[in-house]
Amino acid sequence: MSDPGRQAVRDAVSAWCAAQAKPAPFEPGLTPVPVSGKVVGETERLAMVEAALDGWLTTGRFNEAFEKRLADWFGLPHAITVNSGSSANLVAVSSLFSPRLGPAAIQPGDEIITVAAGFPTTVNPILQNGAIPVFVDVRPGTYDIDAAALAGALGPRSRAVVLAHTLGNPFDLAAVMDFCARHDLWLIEDCCDALGSRYRLPDDASDWRPRLPTADDPRRWSLAEAPEPERHVGTFGHLATVSFYPAHHITMGEGGAVLTFDMALRRIAESFRDWGRDCWCAPGCDNTCGKRFDWQLGGLPRGYDHKYTYAHLGYNLKISDMQAACALAQMDRLPGFVAARKANFAHLSARLADCADALQLPFATPGSTPSWFGFPITLRPEAGLNRVDLLQWLDQHRIATRLLFAGNLTRQPYLQGKTFRVAGSLEQTDRIMNDTFWIGVWPGLTIDMLDYAADQIRVFLGRDFD
Ligand SMILES: Cc1ncc(COP(=O)(O)O)c(C=O)c1O
Incomplete structure (x- = not known):
């Protein structure tokens, strides 16, 4: 739209975006390594302002x-x-x-x-x-x-x-x-x-x-x-x-x-x-x-x-x-986001591959090419590890973790007394509830952050790292 008023607002938004400080360099143990986050910049801000100026709401x-x-x-x-x-x-x-x-x-x-x-x-x-x-x-x-x-x-x-x-x-x-x-x-x-x-x-x-x-x-x-x-x-x-x-x-x-x-x-x-x-x-x-x-x-x-x-x-x-x-x-960025998620997942997989005796590492369902949301890890029972200890260790190093959401929904407070049926056993579901967590692969993570997350898991397991 050629509207001088709008153009002035757009210019102001672009100038504000350009003036924002670049993120500080990654400092291991100090800079947070979040599990997820948004990557939004000037284009999203311009688009939202454009919609706001429409006043359509x-x-x-x-x-x-x-x-x-x-x-x-x-x-x-x-x-x-x-x-x-x-x-x-x-x-x-x-x-x-x-x-x-x-x-x-x-x-x-x-x-x-x-x-x-x-x-x-x-x-x-x-x-x-x-x-x-x-x-x-x-x-x-x-x-x-x-x-x-x-x-x-x-x-x-x-x-x-x-x-x-x-x-x-x-x-x-x-x-x-x-x-x-x-x-x-x-x-x-x-x-x-x-x-x-x-x-x-x-x-x-x-x-x-x-x-x-x-x-x-x-x-x-x-x-x-x-x-x-x-x-x-x-x-x-x-x-x-x-x-x-x-x-x-x-x-x-x-x-x-x-x-x-x-x-x-x-x-x-x-x-x-x-x-x-x-x-x-x-x-x-x-x-x-x-x-x-x-x-x-x-x-x-x-x-x-x-x-x-x-x-x-x-x-x-x-x-x-x-x-x-x-x-x-954001749609313009989507192919890049998907590629980054796949690459980050592949990087973590490679960095943790030799820990597969202690950690159940994730893998793609046959026939699929996942655009991963996270990197799930399940502690193997034979490794004798405690999930809370590991999550606290990662937390101390500012590496965020999440559980696989509700774990076993049937054990959540809100489902007690509700009508549902369980077909067969939920053995693996319980295992997930007890021993699974995930770390991030979102596009805002750098290779240094991924390496640091993998290294701290390795340290906890008593493994070497570069
Ligand atoms: C598998 C799945 N379904 C649904 C939702 C709910 O999405 P929203 O938070 O947008 O309500 C989530 C949230 O993360 C999810 O992981």
């Missing part, structure tokens, strides 16, 4: 551009933004309960298969919608669902599988998609920690794709266009979610998105996001459907304004245009 032109850019990145037709990754999961799971899905809709009391080693808000929307989570164990090293245990989790009321790609490592999509297809289950991929991770289906499974209920017979499944066998995670399930919290691969402060290849699911998800309304007009628009005063829905009189007609028990989970502007600017 709610979801607007930046959001429209960002949703399109994000969908294109995934190679999907639909991305809708929400105000967090948790909200994205809430919208995605709630959407599968929509009456618009007819007999394919999940009902309260139905079961949804998931894992307990993860983040609570992957699972919470199952309970919030009155369904029953069924927890299956995970595998060491990859931290994904033990697909061999899926069959034992199946029951007459199983309706869906909801799983996260833990710390960026894709779950065994080939096995999970096959299981979902054979048992007519919905699949939601929580990609909050996995933006940019890729997965290749086996060649003989190149036409495996999520199946959708058709409008005339929701239990008869129609096939979408055959997609590429190797693609981004988030394109395999019926719905997928991402988070844009500052710790994540790109950020807008608080934020998230729901992705799908299907227009009907998009409309349902949008409705849950936008108060539950039936109308799908963008903010500030009227009569997108062309029959705003010509619907007759529910028990309302014909012609009741479509803008105030509600199809779902909805929420308001929209974002502001300043948030969208920040994330739009």
Whole structure:
């Protein structure tokens, strides 16, 4: 926009950015080595200021551009933004309960298969919608669902599988998609920690794709266009979610998105996001459907304004245009961020490879190329190490650590007394709860920081280092 006033503001923002002090050189033991963080600079600040000067404030032109850019990145037709990754999961799971899905809709009391080693808000929307989570164990090293245990989790009321790609490592999509297809289950991929991770289906499974209920017979499944066998995670399930919290691969402060290849699911998800309304007009628009005063829905009189007609028990989970502007600017950096995360992970793997007798080191799920969120480590029982001692040692050296989120969700206080089912044992999940932690691989870390983190782990183990 050629607007001298705006240009003056832009110049002032650029001058302010240029005047910011460069980060001090890394001082081992003094400079913090965070697990995660944001990398934002002049472009994000300029974009946010631009959106602020628009004065539009709610979801607007930046959001429209960002949703399109994000969908294109995934190679999907639909991305809708929400105000967090948790909200994205809430919208995605709630959407599968929509009456618009007819007999394919999940009902309260139905079961949804998931894992307990993860983040609570992957699972919470199952309970919030009155369904029953069924927890299956995970595998060491990859931290994904033990697909061999899926069959034992199946029951007459199983309706869906909801799983996260833990710390960026894709779950065994080939096995999970096959299981979902054979048992007519919905699949939601929580990609909050996995933006940019890729997965290749086996060649003989190149036409495996999520199946959708058709409008005339929701239990008869129609096939979408055959997609590429190797693609981004988030394109395999019926719905997928991402988070844009500052710790994540790109950020807008608080934020998230729901992705799908299907227009009907998009409309349902949008409705849950936008108060539950039936109308799908963008903010500030009227009569997108062309029959705003010509619907007759529910028990309302014909012609009741479509803008105030509600199809779902909805929420308001929209974002502001300043948030969208920040994330739009971050999209230019995304390929670099993904490359940095992979390189940092590879560096730590190499530096710790000879400690594999004491530490279970992480590795990519077969068929996958992860865009890692963190570097998970599990202490081997035979090493006789104490996790608290190690984490305190790292903390003293200013190296931040995190646990694998809730560890074993079934042991968290808030799940006591709630209705859930455990299929088989959660032995590995308990192991994660007791012996796993992770350190950072985010793009803000330097090689010196990564080396220092690896060295301090080595010192704790009594190993040599350069
Ligand atoms: C796997 C997973 N799902 C969902 C979320 C929630 O995302 P948000 O913090 O944006 O609500 C997180 C948070 O880190 C996560 O790790």
